[in-house]
Amino acid sequence: MKQRSAEILCIGTEILMGDIVNTNAAYIAKELAGLGINVYHQSVVGDNPERLKQSLELAFSRADIVITTGGLGPTYDDLSKETIADYFGRKLVMDEESLHRIECHFLRLNRVMTDNNKKQAMMPERCIIFQNDNGTAPGCAIEGEGEQQGKTAIMLPGPPREMRPMFEQGVKPFLMKDSDTRLVSHTMHFFGIGESMLESILHDLMEESLNPTVAPYAKTGEVQLRVTARVKHGEDAEAILQPTMHQIEEKVGEFLYGIDVGDLQTAVVRKLKEKGLHVALAESCTGGYVAKRITDVSGASEVFECGICSYSNRIKRELLGVSQQTLDCFGAVSEETAREMAAGVRKVSGAEIGISVTGNAGPEPSEGKDVGIVYIGVDSDAFSKVFLLQVNRRDQDARETIRYLASSHALSLILKAADRY
Amino acid sequence: MKQRSAEILCIGTEILMGDIVNTNAAYIAKELAGLGINVYHQSVVGDNPERLKQSLELAFSRADIVITTGGLGPTYDDLSKETIADYFGRKLVMDEESLHRIECHFLRLNRVMTDNNKKQAMMPERCIIFQNDNGTAPGCAIEGEGEQQGKTAIMLPGPPREMRPMFEQGVKPFLMKDSDTRLVSHTMHFFGIGESMLESILHDLMEESLNPTVAPYAKTGEVQLRVTARVKHGEDAEAILQPTMHQIEEKVGEFLYGIDVGDLQTAVVRKLKEKGLHVALAESCTGGYVAKRITDVSGASEVFECGICSYSNRIKRELLGVSQQTLDCFGAVSEETAREMAAGVRKVSGAEIGISVTGNAGPEPSEGKDVGIVYIGVDSDAFSKVFLLQVNRRDQDARETIRYLASSHALSLILKAADRY
Numbered sequence: 001m002k003q004r005s006a007e008i009l010c011i012g013t014e015i016l017m018g019d020i021v022n023t024n025a026a027y028i029a030k031e032l033a034g035l036g037i038n039v040y041h042q043s044v045v046g047d048n049p050e051r052l053k054q055s056l057e058l059a060f061s062r063a064d065i066v067i068t069t070g071g072l073g074p075t076y077d078d079l080s081k082e083t084i085a086d087y088f089g090r091k092l093v094m095d096e097e098s099l100h101r102i103e104c105h106f107l108r109l110n111r112v113m114t115d116n117n118k119k120q121a122m123m124p125e126r127c128i129i130f131q132n133d134n135g136t137a138p139g140c141a142i143e144g145e146g147e148q149q150g151k152t153a154i155m156l157p158g159p160p161r162e163m164r165p166m167f168e169q170g171v172k173p174f175l176m177k178d179s180d181t182r183l184v185s186h187t188m189h190f191f192g193i194g195e196s197m198l199e200s201i202l203h204d205l206m207e208e209s210l211n212p213t214v215a216p217y218a219k220t221g222e223v224q225l226r227v228t229a230r231v232k233h234g235e236d237a238e239a240i241l242q243p244t245m246h247q248i249e250e251k252v253g254e255f256l257y258g259i260d261v262g263d264l265q266t267a268v269v270r271k272l273k274e275k276g277l278h279v280a281l282a283e284s285c286t287g288g289y290v291a292k293r294i295t296d297v298s299g300a301s302e303v304f305e306c307g308i309c310s311y312s313n314r315i316k317r318e319l320l321g322v323s324q325q326t327l328d329c330f331g332a333v334s335e336e337t338a339r340e341m342a343a344g345v346r347k348v349s350g351a352e353i354g355i356s357v358t359g360n361a362g363p364e365p366s367e368g369k370d371v372g373i374v375y376i377g378v379d380s381d382a383f384s385k386v387f388l389l390q391v392n393r394r395d396q397d398a399r400e401t402i403r404y405l406a407s408s409h410a411l412s413l414i415l416k417a418a419d420r421y
Numbered sequence: 422m423k424q425r426s427a428e429i430l431c432i433g434t435e436i437l438m439g440d441i442v443n444t445n446a447a448y449i450a451k452e453l454a455g456l457g458i459n460v461y462h463q464s465v466v467g468d469n470p471e472r473l474k475q476s477l478e479l480a481f482s483r484a485d486i487v488i489t490t491g492g493l494g495p496t497y498d499d500l501s502k503e504t505i506a507d508y509f510g511r512k513l514v515m516d517e518e519s520l521h522r523i524e525c526h527f528l529r530l531n532r533v534m535t536d537n538n539k540k541q542a543m544m545p546e547r548c549i550i551f552q553n554d555n556g557t558a559p560g561c562a563i564e565g566e567g568e569q570q571g572k573t574a575i576m577l578p579g580p581p582r583e584m585r586p587m588f589e590q591g592v593k594p595f596l597m598k599d600s601d602t603r604l605v606s607h608t609m610h611f612f613g614i615g616e617s618m619l620e621s622i623l624h625d626l627m628e629e630s631l632n633p634t635v636a637p638y639a640k641t642g643e644v645q646l647r648v649t650a651r652v653k654h655g656e657d658a659e660a661i662l663q664p665t666m667h668q669i670e671e672k673v674g675e676f677l678y679g680i681d682v683g684d685l686q687t688a689v690v691r692k693l694k695e696k697g698l699h700v701a702l703a704e705s706c707t708g709g710y711v712a713k714r715i716t717d718v719s720g721a722s723e724v725f726e727c728g729i730c731s732y733s734n735r736i737k738r739e740l741l742g743v744s745q746q747t748l749d750c751f752g753a754v755s756e757e758t759a760r761e762m763a764a765g766v767r768k769v770s771g772a773e774i775g776i777s778v779t780g781n782a783g784p785e786p787s788e789g790k791d792v793g794i795v796y797i798g799v800d801s802d803a804f805s806k807v808f809l810l811q812v813n814r815r816d817q818d819a820r821e822t823i824r825y826l827a828s829s830h831a832l833s834l835i836l837k838a839a840d841r842y
Contacts, residue, residue, distance in 0.1 A: 015463075021444050042464065287721065287725070287728070308740075309709070311727065312726035314771075395582045400717070
């Protein structure tokens with residue numbers, strides 16, 4: 001099958017005016033890259049039929065597939081479907097299944113359905129419908145006929161929580177339907193190694209590996225490798241994926257914290273659950289950030305009972321049992337204080353693993369400790385230690401970056417401690 | 422002066438591939454709206470000179486001003502400046518001030534400067550340079566001559582922490598330089614009232630008011646009104662702004678939590694500092710989210726000493742002094758438990774204001790309490806109360822939304838309590 005190209009066209013005056021950030025384009029672009037479909041242009045237009053029409057014509061002059069988001073709402077200015085159907089010379093017709101689903105949606109929410117919402121069930125003739133499990137607007141795909149043979153428009157709703165599941169469940173299989181191959185991926189999650197270091201260690205393997213492909217993605221303090229196999233029907237994807245993944249693990253396994261695990265906090269909650277362990281947190285400069293990330297994960301209550309944000313020395317003493325002498329001699333931002341905080345919160349809570357964070361997130365030096373100095377302590381049966389993190393950032397995002405990286409290091413220490421149980 | 426239009430053209434393969442989300446487009450679009458400059462199109466292209474050239478020509482066929490971000494880096498594939506200078510028939514020449522600043526930047530970081538970095542100081546002839554205080558790449562503006570009279574290209578670096586200050590300090594004054602008017606805005610921050618309710622109460626005022634204009638912006642659980650006056654040199658902006666702001670305050674003042682205050686957590690830290698007050702937090706379902714938001718604000722240590730994340734009943738009892746009887750009879754998610762948690766954490770910490778959050782953030786009902794039920798308690802000398810928040814969301818973002826809204830309500834309660842001191 002020839003290499004296809006796609007353009008992403010996001011429709012919505014709120015995006016154009018900057019009232020919301022366009023996360024849809026990034027999501028779709030990344031998914032298309034995974035499917036081996038090239039993207040050379042992304043654009044945004046407002047809810048204006050004339051400009052939408054021009055943008056659509058331009059996009060189809062450059063690409064085979066145009067994926068739109070937005071403009072499928074119930075109000076009069078939502079005209080994506082009309083404009084795109086018109087481009088393909090199709091009429092809109094009532095789709096009974098979509099109408100039924102929209103009616104059910106309103107019944108469930110105990111809200112009144114208006115005639116405007118019925119408009120959302122009007123779909124282009126001869127289109128493929130993607131039902132919306134998280135809202136009212138169905139999505140659809142129109143495949144061009146005659147002169148428009150080979151052109152495909154895919155329309156998706158604007159809200160990410162509706163668009164993403166629809167893309168995953170409807171659009172991906174649709175895009176792969178004519179393909180005799182399918183893509184199977186695993187994501188390997190690394191912490192504690194930079195992207196450039198990882199790439200230099202794995203350079204040859206990444207260059208030489210065509211099936212599976214190995215692609216790195218960096219986010220603050222972390223790197224992910226997506227290992228993707230392209231397999232024909234009946235072929236075993238794992239037989240292609242596993243040898244490469246083992247090679248990677250041999251080289252950089254010490255930094256690998258999980259496979260297909262989402263993020264550090266999810267890995268933490270999962271591992272503690274598996275092992276029947278609990279963690280307790282004593283946070284100073286992160287002030288609840290580690291606790292917040294752990295409790296982002298549903299089911300965190302099984303592994304996390306107690307976190308103490310001890311911003312003041314008095315709370316460090318009274319609740320965590322840090323000694324006055326330690327605070328006097330070494331200061332609140334010190335290895336010694338971090339050690340006593342971790343041991344203290346473990347004792348208060350009865351958890352198997354105690355974690356502490358104390359440092360200076362800025363913007364001013366305090367107690368003679370530079371901005372970006374953070375001590376992260378762990379206290380557990382087989383593994384008790386204090387790590388020093390130094391973040392060399394002075395820009396306007398420095399405080400957030402320092403706090404985020406410190407919380408990530410704390411999470412990775414929980415995983416290390418849990419591994420010893 | 423005639424109404425000008427602009428297009429935003431973001432350059433970078435990382436954006437095109439979806440490896441990073443394009444927050445620059447939203448930021449610039451919003452700023453341009455504030456300057457009264459219309460935006461009808463945003464686009465993204467990769468680091469490809471040919472496609473960049475085509476996109477630039479297209480953009481100038483539709484708009485007077487084209488603002489680009491990205492492609493100003495030191496590597497060989499960063500070709501924005503070359504391509505855009507070429508479009509205007511300008512050569513690149515070494516700018517000594519930019520070179521000097523780049524050299525200083527590397528000296529400060531104690532890193533070696535490469536010849537590639539020198540390329541970043543090569544600027545188009547006869548351009549206006551915007552110096553970069555947060556990185557190496559200067560930005561610039563080229564004003565077209567001859568046939569290109571009236572066309573302006575503005576090139577900005579890609580990293581938001583470099584681009585935003587440059588926009589604020591360099592680009593805004595540049596865009597307003599030929600204008601005999603300037604814009605002055607205040608932002609009024611509301612909590613506890615929905616956007617549609619606010620709009621319906623203020624509808625006539627918003628429709629009738631042309632100078633100042635009144636524009637609403639909604640974000641989860643909050644609404645902001647931006648009140649903007651357009652004034653000539655020497656005119657007093659406040660004389661135009663204040664009467665309208667007073668009218669708004671008369672109608673919806675009870676929901677107003679601050680003016681030009683940024684966000685709820687910044688308003689909280691500022692107000693507690695002003696009044697010399699302290700807050701302590703007992704968080705169950707928000708698990709550190711309130712503490713995290715307060716400590717996002719630098720200087721939080723002056724007003725926040727102690728937060729306790731009490732996920733388990735044992736911690737609620739032992740650290741916060743919630744009675745076993747209360748937990749047995751009413752459950753952990755109850756008005757009574759919230760009341761005792763708020764009083765308990767206030768007592769432990771010695772703070773003037775104690776705040777508690779206990780609820781069910783999902784995904785499963787617990788103790789017979791539905792997902793989205795949250796009790797938020799406040800304990801202080803003149804104001805002690807428990808509020809019930811019910812969030813009716815079941816989608817995949819429900820947990821985050823419930824926790825975020827609960828933390829916002831907690832922050833607004835701190836403001837209410839501080840007002841009574």
